[in-house]
Amino acid sequence: MRTIKFMGLVLVFLSLFNCEKEDLQDTENLTQENQTTETIQKRAGLKPIGEGVMMQAFYWDVPAGGNWWNTINSKVADWSNAGIDAIWLPPVSKAQNGPFSMGYDPFDYFDFGEYDQMGSIETRFGSRTELTRMINSAHQNGLSVIADIVINHNSGGASEANPYTGGNTWTDFNPLSGNFYRSATDFHPNNIHSNDTGVFGGFPDLCHHQTYVQDWLWKNSNCVAKYYRDVIGFDGWRFDYVKGFEPWVVKDWKNEVGGFSVGEYWDSNVSTLDWWTGAAEVSAFDFACYYKMRDAFMGNNLSVLNDNMLWKQNASKAVTFVTNHDTDEITNNKILAYAYILTHEGYPTVFYRDYEEWLNKERLNNLIWIHNNLASGSTTILHADTDEYVAKRNGYNGPGLVVYINNSNSWQERWVETNWSNTVIKDYTGHSGWEPTTQSGKWVKIQAPPKSYSVWSVK
Missing domain, CATH: 3.20.20.80 (Glycosidases)
Structure with missing residues (x-):
């Protein structure tokens, strides 16, 4: 009888221990799951x-x-x-x-x-x-x-x-x-x-x-x-x-x-x-x-x-x-x-x-x-020589841009064909103070400082 009671107590203890162990594992898994969810959120x-x-x-x-x-x-x-x-x-x-x-x-x-x-x-x-x-x-x-x-x-x-x-x-x-x-x-x-x-x-x-x-x-x-x-x-x-x-x-x-x-x-x-x-x-x-x-x-x-x-x-x-x-x-x-x-x-x-x-x-x-x-948009190279490089982005849900890179030791100017007709443009780098208006055929003269660049788009 004592043996049966003792075995019963052992089983109860083991059951409680296993429950606590499972609860601990569940808590660890939940913690990791919450951490994962929180990170994703x-x-x-x-x-x-x-x-x-x-x-x-x-x-x-x-x-x-x-x-x-x-x-x-x-x-x-x-x-x-x-x-x-x-x-x-x-x-x-x-x-x-x-x-x-x-x-x-x-x-x-x-x-x-x-x-x-x-x-x-x-x-x-x-x-x-x-x-x-x-x-x-x-x-x-x-x-x-x-x-x-x-x-x-x-x-x-x-x-x-x-x-x-x-x-x-x-x-x-x-x-x-x-x-x-x-x-x-x-x-x-x-x-x-x-x-x-x-x-x-x-x-x-x-x-x-x-x-x-x-x-x-x-x-x-x-x-x-x-x-x-x-x-x-x-x-x-x-x-x-x-x-x-x-x-x-x-x-x-x-x-x-x-x-x-x-x-x-x-x-x-x-x-x-x-x-x-x-x-x-x-x-x-x-x-x-x-x-x-x-x-x-x-x-x-x-x-x-x-x-x-x-x-x-x-x-x-x-x-x-x-x-x-x-x-x-x-x-x-x-x-x-x-x-x-x-x-x-x-x-x-x-x-x-x-x-x-x-x-x-x-x-x-x-x-x-x-x-x-x-x-944004595709790229068209407009000019490239030893000292000057000009390209335009043709725009996608936006106006695009013209970039003018000048590797020479003096200011440079160049006529280029843009994406815009009869439109005032400006240099978004602030390197040039020009704000020219493009012609009806989209051509315009832009400039870039020495050893520098300018980036032009619609004002």
Whole structure:
């Protein structure tokens, strides 16, 4: 009888314990669900990425010490007011070099500055709390947030015997987050094939043909892509070093989780860039445009701007830029290059240091306003020679514009054919005080100051 009573008490205790455990699990699941719902609700009303201007919100070797997310947080309101519609962040997860890493040597995709590994708890940029606070602040200010995704290679694994090489490799990954453990089979060479399209810096090269890798990166409910989107709050993706794997990887990721996507396919060949955007079904940085601008402004020959670029071939897939964290070769009259990309087709990117430190912020803000309010419709190049470049945007639900870039040392004037007949126009940069009236045949004389530009539209 006592045994029966004792067993009954045990069963009651176990039942209560299991109920409490289930309640705790339900609470944790509800908390995560509420967090996901709250994050998505905060993103309601954001404009589609690409309607404004992207800010690359970092540069190589930003100050270490874990304060970068706070720095960005202090600027998102001003950026939004200036016309920025999205910010591109550096890789946010813990990497091999811990507090010193820029994130391009990823170790634990689920450690955002909360686990004591790789020599630190925080990343170079800060803690998980600071990251999510900054992202929420960006959303509240109408800015989308783009994650830098490094999935070609990993770094920081321990040494293990590798049956595919016959020796030891640094492919044993045991992250403290407890998510996405990796071993030799998940890298090249393995049981599927010896390599894919490219390796980077001798790092272990992930094999995207492995189902396990696909599941953890973009397919499972708790994968990297869905966790970054639903829990951390990212709205889009910048894919690093996409030459290292086939374009179907990016396509599958994008089809699974959505969001704006752009790949770093570092190649100046327009046909190659156009092929990749078609195969991946996403945008690409317009390196063809970048190198033509370098040749034009560094070589003092604006006629080069007549050459082909991705934005001319497929404007909806072109992300244009003047500088990024890897390359900064356009140093002569860099503002002229910004006048070019911010008046032409494509989705333009402004580099953090150009905006915050190196160039005239007032002039950049003016060009961003011009891009968002006047630069619509197809593009017609009206004139290009060594020193002068004139083009017009033909307008779409708006008047369009004429941009005049002058790389000479003196004022220049030129008759051009505009979109407007018998219409008063003005220079929206304020560089010229002229307010001419176009002729009935749409022709008008405009001017541009030395080593500068003007942008004309209906008054």
